[in-house]
Amino acid sequence: MAARWGLRGKSVVALLIACLLALVPAVMLGWKAMEDIRTHFGLAFARNFTLLNQQKIIAPVIRELALSRRLAESVVTQDWLLSENDPARRALFFREAEGFRADQHNYSYFVVVDSSRHYYFNDSSSPLSNSPRYTLSDTDPQDRWYFDTLARDETYNINVNYDAKLKVTKVWFNMVVRAGNEKVGLAGGGLDLTEFLDQFISRREAGVTPMIVDPEGAIQAHPDTRLIAFSSGSSGQAKHHVYDLLANDQQRTALRQTLRQAETNPGEVETMWGTIDGKEQLIATAYIPQLRWHVLSAIDLHAAQVLDSRWIWPLVGTLAGLLAILLIGFAYTVDLLVLRPLRGLKQSAKAIAAGQYDSPLPRTRPDEIGELSSAFASMADQVRRHTEELEDKVQQRTQALEAANREMAAAQKKIGDSIDYASLIQRAILPDRQLQASLGEHHFVLWKPRDVVGGDFYIYREGPIDSLIGVVDCAGHGVPGALMTMLALAAIDHAIDSVKSHDPAAILRETDHVMRGMLGQEEFTHSLATNMDAGLVRVDHQRKLLHFSGAKISLFASDGNDVREYKGARRAIGDKRQGDYQDVEIPMETGWTYYLCTDGFLDQAGGEHGFGFGNSRFADLLRNHARRPLAEQADVFAATLAQYQGEQPQRDDITILSFRFD
Incomplete structure (x- = not known):
């Protein structure tokens, strides 16, 4: 059975609906203002976070790049690469390389002699060796990084790659060693990728995804290592691009323009909106020209701690309390002025409905309820007279219907008996x-x-x-x-x-x-x-x-x-x-x-x-x-x-x- 709503409930609901109708545009405007504030602070947060990451990357990477350039430009390195089998030059190079390794953060370096394709590598995790670790081959796909690096018209490149023969994954700094105009090999160092990611990528804020990409959009660093484009720095070809993370071609085109704009303004942070993983996110990028890297930050403003929401709930609670006080006061006023007089009228109406037509009705109020009581009293008197007349007519009609019903029952019995007799006769034939x-x-x-x-x-x-x-x-x-x-x-x-x-x-x-x-x-x-x-x-x-x-x-x-x-x-x-x-x-x-x-x-x-x-x-x-x-x-x-x-x-x-x- 459906619940019956009284005037008190209906009036309170009406007031509540009116308040809600007034609150809806206020909430919508407040929400719009909140979103604007969130966007404003989100842009500032994105710029600061991206610049901070840029500085975190520049310091160690520039240091490693400078050390790798020093090793490649050393006369000792160049002389030894021109005469790999000279014992004196070999001994002199490895003494100098050890000093280089001591200055490096990860204590590692490598050298490739172009004439013999020998690959030398030393780090802190293995004993010092003056012998080549392996020999490169232009037919081995895993060695293509070397030949691609020499083929490109660059003095160096930074490449994230897994060396299957050494079984290490590093951020490699590949410096071309020249003797005059001749390219005689490669030299450089490497940062451990896991440590690099732990320091600059993995320790991130909630709702923020930091990335490093090259000018072509190949991902060099990402919290999800499955998305990193290994060997893209040396080969120029990558399977994983940051553009693949966006939802449509329009956003991909906008990101390319944003990256180009960041390259023209290295000290500035460029921003745009894009959809990543089904969520609209603010994308901020800053360019590091020394490394030819873009530092990207994808920020979900609803998940990131851009605004402190602790002050919102007290405000909501205060508004809810004021609304509750308003509803209680309104309900009490309605009960005092309307419902109590109506309850008295209701009791009198029930008595009249039960046949007590002499029940007293309140008529002293000089308002609409008093007028209603007077009209109801007149109606009760008319109902009493009509009821008496109707009872007389009903009694007469009932007697007539009972007589007709008896006649119909007798006729129906005769018809039924006749049909039963006809059935007996029909079956007999x-x-x-x-x-x-x-x-x-x-x-x-x-x-x-x-x-x-x-x-x-x-x-x-x-x-x-x-x-x-x-x-x-x-x-x-x-x-x-x-x-x-x-x-x-x-x-x-x-x-x-x-x-x-x-x-x-x-x-x-x-x-x-x-x-x-x-x-x-x-x-x-x-x-x-x-x-x-x-x-x-x-x-x-x-x-x-x-x-x-x-x-x-x-x-x-x-x-x-x-x-x-x-x-x-x-x-x-x-x-x-x-x-x-x-x-x-x-x-x-x-x-x-x-x-x-x-x-x-x-x-x-x-x-x-x-x-x-x-x-x-x-x-x-x-x-x-x-x-x-x-x-x-x-x-x-x-x-x-x-x-x-x-x-x-x-x-x-x-x-x-x-x-x-x-």
Whole structure:
């Protein structure tokens, strides 16, 4: 049951809705202002964070770059690369290289001799070695970084790469060693990538993703190492670009323009908006010209701690408290001025509704409620007078209805008794005992009137050498159909006596003649259906033949494998046009069962779509059950029709007469 809202509740809800309607634009404007403030401070935060990262990167990387350049430009290094196998030059180089390594942060250096392709490497994690670690090959894809570096017109490059032969991943500083104009090899150092990321990338604020990219957008450093474009610094080719992180081409184009703008203003931070991982983020970038690197910061302003939200909740709580005080005060005022007087009026109204028309009503208030009480008192007086008049009229009408109801009950009982008696008479004319005596278990009858009585019946006549079996479906059902069966039975009996044989076609023609003679002169036959369907079978026991003739009723036969239909004439008996009824001679075959069926069975609605049972479904029913004993067939036919019918009402009277001769 739905909750009933009183005036107090409705007034409070109305005030609450009004407050909410006023708060909605205020909240929207406040939210817009909050977003503007968040964006303003977010831009400042992005610039400061990016510049801070830039300085964190510049200091160690510039230092390592300067040391690598010192090693590459050393005369000792150049002399040894020109004569790798000279013992004196070799010893002098490695003494100087050890001093270089002591100055480096990661205590590592490498040298590649172009003439021999020998690769020398020393760091603090392995013993000092004056022998090459391995020899580079221009056919080995893992060594392409060296040949690509020499092929490029650059004095150095910074490359993030995994050396599979040394099994180390570093930020390599590749310096080209020249002797005059000749490139004689490479030299430089390397920063450990893990330590580099831990120091500059991984220790980041919530909602902030720092990155390092080269001018082509290849990712050199990222919290997710799977996105780093290894070897992009030396080869110029990369699989992972920062552009791939953006949502569409328009944003990618904007980022390229932002990077170019940052390159023209190395000391400035350029910003733009982009969508990364499905979230709109502020992207800030600063360019380090010495390293040819861009420092990027992708900031989700809703996740990053741009604003301190601790002051928001006290403000929200204060507003909620003020709103609650306003609602409580308003509810108390409504109760005092409106609800209490109305409760007094309500009690008086309940008393009047219970029949206490003398209940006092408050009329002293000089306001709308007082006027309402006066109007209600006048209405109560009128209701009292009308109630007394109505009670008198109701008593009179009740007495009249009770008398009419008694008369209707008596008439209904007479009609019911008459219909029951008619049913008894109709059942008495059916030849059940004759069929049982003559055919016994070789026949069954399924007879289901739609009402207590119906318009279907069946006949059986036994002669010296033959017998006559038939079913008749008179127009109509219920009492009209039952009365038609009496007329039809009399006409058929007269036709059999007149024909003096069991010839089915002759009997149908004579019955049609008799029915037209009995009903042809009556005016009501033009507006009422007085026709009937019939199917007759003469059984010639001596010659083992069946003679069938029908008026819109077919004879079906089946041996369980095949189904045959012997159709009757297209015109019913008593139709507007006289039918042409002919005999069909059928050999009496062992194992075959014969069926006469009215249209009530075939036209019964049912199934999923409410269609009629139909001839095809009836033929399948015969084919599946024709070999059963006839007593079982009656139950199967009735059950099958009931299942198909479902919740649909019975449309017409149903009759099936089946017989077999073994």
